[in-house]
Amino acid sequence: MNKKSSPIRSLAVGLATLLVLVVFAYGFSVTNINFEETRSERRVASLTRILRALAHPKIFDYQFESVNVEIPFYLGCPEGGVEVPDVDRSGAFILTSAGCAEPKGTIVIEGHNFQGNSSGPINFIGFSAEAPEGVLLQVGNFQADAQGNFQVEVTLPNRQVRAEPQAIRVTGRVRVGGPEISREAQITWEKIVETVFMALLATTFGTMIAIPISFFAARNLMAEVRTPLSNLSLSLIGWPLGIGLGIKISQLLSAWLTPLFNSMAVTFIGAIIFPVLGFLFIKWRVSKQKEDAELQFSDRLVNLLYTLVALILAIASILFLGKLLLQVGSYLTPNKEVPLYFIRKFIFQVGDIVAMFVPVVAALVSGGILGGFFGKIGQMISDKLPPARGKILTLIITPIAGALIAVLIMQGVDWFYEFNNPAITLQWPAITGALTGLVLAIITAPKQSLPVGIVLYGIIRTILNGTRSIEALVMAIVFVAWVGLGPFAGALALALHTVASNAKLYSEQVESILQGPLEAIQSTGANRLQTIVFAVVPQIIPPYISYTMYRWDINVRMSTIIGFVGGGGIGFILQQNINLLNYRAASVNMLAIAIVVATMDYISSVLREKYV
Amino acid sequence: MLEIKNLSKVYDGGVQALKNVSFSVEQGEFLAVIGLSGSGKSTLLRCINRLIEPTNGQIVWDGQDVTAASQDEMRLVRRKIGMVFQHFNLVTRSKVITNVLAGRLGYVNPLMSALNRFPKGDIEKALSQLDRVGIKEQAYKRADELSGGQQQRVGIARAMMQEPAMILADEPVASLDPVLAHSIMQYLEKINKEDGVTVLCSLHFLDLVHRYADRAIALNGGVLMFDGPPNKIDDEKFREIYGKDAERVG
Known part of the structure; x- marks a missing residue:
């Protein structure tokens, strides 16, 4: 290791040092480092003023x-x-020591008979043609003695001389009563509560979405998902069909059921009957379920029909329940003054959310049902048919699937870029999609299984990484445009960011679980759902709790600044106070943030210790 | 009843774990699989229920070609083959009874089991299986509160819940002390003799093989070196299986 020092080596070291110096010199110039400014009297005075104001939070x-x-x-x-x-x-x-004086002159002002120990500003009131009611210019402060007398020398402002008399006003103030919580502190309390709940809701909803996604973003689970091409193509056809069907069903159902919603009694009865009916139906079907391996095509078709009936019952139940909540909510909210108004409003809002998400959920579930059904048919083609016939079927199906998916993707792109040209959005993608499908179908051997899981994993990971790289602050700007200024926009932005970050963190926890139990559960004949529920979920509960707590902590901190872009919460008034140079109030805001963050940190560490 | 024909496995990295292994097992046999660490014992056992996909060859079980079975059919195959592991592979944060009930997953309705609902009969069965291995009173403890020997008994109870026709035991006693090792082996023996369950058990210690196995097969570097009754393993065979410098212990 003992290298001999050589001239070349010394030269290299010298050059490297020089290079570092140049880099830093450039850095100084780019970042405008200027310590001369920091010593200037004016700057020091304003710094002192701000720091002193911040040290006196106006609580x-x-x-x-x-x-x-x-x-x-x-x-x-x-x-x-x-x-x-x-x-x-x-x-x-x-x-006054004189009845008149030149601008910038000094006079002595004496005061008598003020209340003992009173204090306040001394103002010069300048009148002019533009401001006939007078402009207040503070020229000094006074502090009276116990007898209420004072004497202060003040310097007059540099204003235009006038022939008419102007005025000097002294405002004497004296404290009455004890200290009270300031208005600033009250607002801060309101806003910090808003902030904490904003973070709570964002964390809750973000986590609810992030958990299912995290399973799809876990390499160890997805690597095992391999399907033959016939399965893949058919489920790719099944999904969009199912989504369309789901939307149609929920539209038709809500159109048919709407007349019934006029009466609250009917809504109430429906909200009981349909869930019970749905539950009994599903229970009956489950008891009749046969093993997958024993099902013939006709069995599967019957199964599909039964599942769709169950879906219709479920959608009807949700529609009834949502409408019931809406009606109960609006029935209970005649005015804002009643106590527990917020609970009634909550019921109403939940009803509204349910009504809003029915088509979305129906579309996804029905997409899953049809995608699954078609996929199973594809699997049967690969498993049961002789290879040659399977290949021919695959050669027909795959181009159709390719064309369908390509057209759908281009329709989505069209929404952003508004081509309004069927050649670009319809014909070309259909042709390229079909050709890609055909090539794929030709080159894959019959029964060859494709790594569908890993592809899906890659897509989801990419989307998550993209979303995660956008700061919640930037997302908030978009949401403010959509839902308006206020905490709702902030909560949505934080929730979206929570989905992206936590789905990634969670999925890494799934990737690091012990493989042993997974293998043991698989060896019992458990299917994929059972394996996840019995081998994966128990292992990931502690880290999931831990990350969720941590995310709440982060969201509280994030929500303090998300208000800077109009996202509500305490950041909103903090920014206002800073802009108005109201540093004492800003100081209260910052104090509140510090207390909340410290408390959150403490609570989360205690909870983590307890449950993890 | 189980027939392995020319089974080979090459891992992604190019390691050949099994080379043309062929043998067959009769119903009710207690077959020991011996060999050094890395000789392919675990791979062989896992190929039989396709936890590991074999590269080549055929596994015929009960007249069915396991290697050609579809995913849905594998569920039916796997549920009749119990498996016991060296490191027990319990879900340690779950209760003992949940671990045992997991043995029924191949039989029950997937949706209901995902909601942790099991038929009443299964729960009774789980308790009686725990009773059989002598730890019924631990049923509602968390699995990680149990000692190593107790955990392996839970593993056996889980396998027995499958009402298996065959049990694959992958070094079931390698992480237990000798006394516990015998007690676990005795449970396997009991299952084999009383219930007529075929047992394929990979083992390290030859004295265990002599004592419990009807027959032994030996692997070295993925190649089948020996197939016959344990007492036929003489010093020469021993060195073939375990290498020139190996010495008998125990």
């Missing part, structure tokens, strides 16, 4: 009793001097 406030005393004053002494006005000496009064 408490006092009631003041104030008295205004005003006397006329000439800025610019008129020829022939000024009359000394009579001063009413019965109450508080002030005297």
Whole structure:
């Protein structure tokens, strides 16, 4: 290791040092480093002012009793001097050392009969043609002694001289009563509560979506998912068909059922009957279920029909339940003044959310049902048919699937770019999709299984990484445009960011589970769903809890600044206070943030210790 | 009843774990699989229920070609083959009874079991299987509260829940002390003799093989070196299986 020092080596070291110096010199110039400025008196004074204001958070406030005393004053002494006005000496009064003075001149102001220990500003009131009601210019402060007397020397402002009298006003204030919680502190409390709940909702909903996604983003689970091409193509055809069917079913159902919703009694009965009916139906079907391996094509078709009936019952149940909540909610909310108004509003909102998500959920579930059914048929083609016939069928199906998917993708792209040209959105993608499908069908051997899982894993990972790289602050801007200023936009932005980050974190936990139990559960004949429920889920509960707590913690911190772009919460007023140079109020906001973050940290560490 | 024909397995990295292994097992036999670590014992056992996909060859079980079975058919095959592991492979954060009930997963309705609903009969059966291995009172403890020997008994109970026709035991006693090892082996013996379940058990210690197995097969570097009764393993055979420098212990 002992290298001999050589001239070349020394030269290299010297050059490297020089290079580092140049890099840093450039860095200094780019970042505008300028310490001269930091020493300037003006800067130091403003820094001192801000730091002192921040050190005095305006948590408490006092009631003041104030008295205004005003006397006329000439800025610019008129020829022939000024009359000394009579001063009413019965109450508080002030005297000036002169009745007139030149701009920037100094005078002495005396005050008497003020309340003991009162204090307040001394203002010069300048009148002009533009401001006939006068402009207040603070020229000093006073602090009266115990007897209510004071004497202060003030410098007059540099204003235009006027022949008419202007005025000097002294406002004497004295505290009445004890300290009270300031208005700023009250607002801060309201907003910090808003912030914490914003973070709570964003974390809850984000996590609910992130957990299922995380299984699809876990390499160890997805690597095992391999299907023959016939299965893949048919399920690719089945999914869009199912999604279309689901939307259609939910539209038709809500159209048919809407007349029934006029009566609350009917809605109530429906909200009971349909779920019960659906439950009994599903239970009956489950008890009749045969093993997958024993099912013939006709069995599967019958199964599909039964599943669709169950889906219709489920959608009807949800529609009834949602409508019932909406009706109960609006029935209970005649005015805002009643206590527990927020609970009634919550019922209404939940009903609204349910109604809004029915088509989406119906579409996804029905997509899954049809995709699964078609996929099973594809699997049967590969498993049961002789290879030659399977190959011919695959050669027919795959181009259709390719064309369908390509057209659907281009329709989505068209929404963004508005081509409005069927050649681009319909014909070309159909042709390229079909050709790709055909090539794929030709080159894959019969029964060859394709790594569908890994492809899906890659797609989901890419989407998650893309979404995660966009800061919640930027997402908030988009959501503000959609749902308006306020905490709702912030909560949505945080929820979306939570989905992206936590799905990734969770999936990494799934990837690091022990393989042993997985293998043991698989060896019992468990299918994929059972394997996940029995071998994966028990292993990932502790890290999932831990990451969810951590995300709540992060979301509380994020939500403090998401208000900067209009996302509601405490950031909204923090930014306002900073812009208005109201540093004492800003200091209260920051104090609240610090307390909440520290508390969150403590609570989450305690909970983690307890449950993990 | 189980026939392995020319089974080979080459892993992705190019390692050949099994080379043309052929043998057959009769119903009710207790077959020991011996060999050094890395000789392909675990791979062989896992190929039989296709936890590992064999590269070549055929496995015929009960007249069915396991290697050609579809995913749905594999469920029916696997549920009749119990498996016991060296590291027990229990889901340690779940309760003992849940681990045992997992043995029924190949039989029950997937949806209902996903909601953790099992038929009443299965729960009773699970308790009686735990009773059989002597740890009924531990049923509602978390699996990781149990000692190693107890955990392996849970593993056996789980396998027995499958009402298996065959049990694959992958070094079931390698992480237990000798006393516990015998007690676990005795459970396997009991299952074999009383219930007529075929047992394929990979083992390290020859004295265990002599004591419990009807027949032994030996692997070295993925090649079948020996197939016959354990007492036919003389010093020469022993060195063929375990290498020139090996010495008998125990």
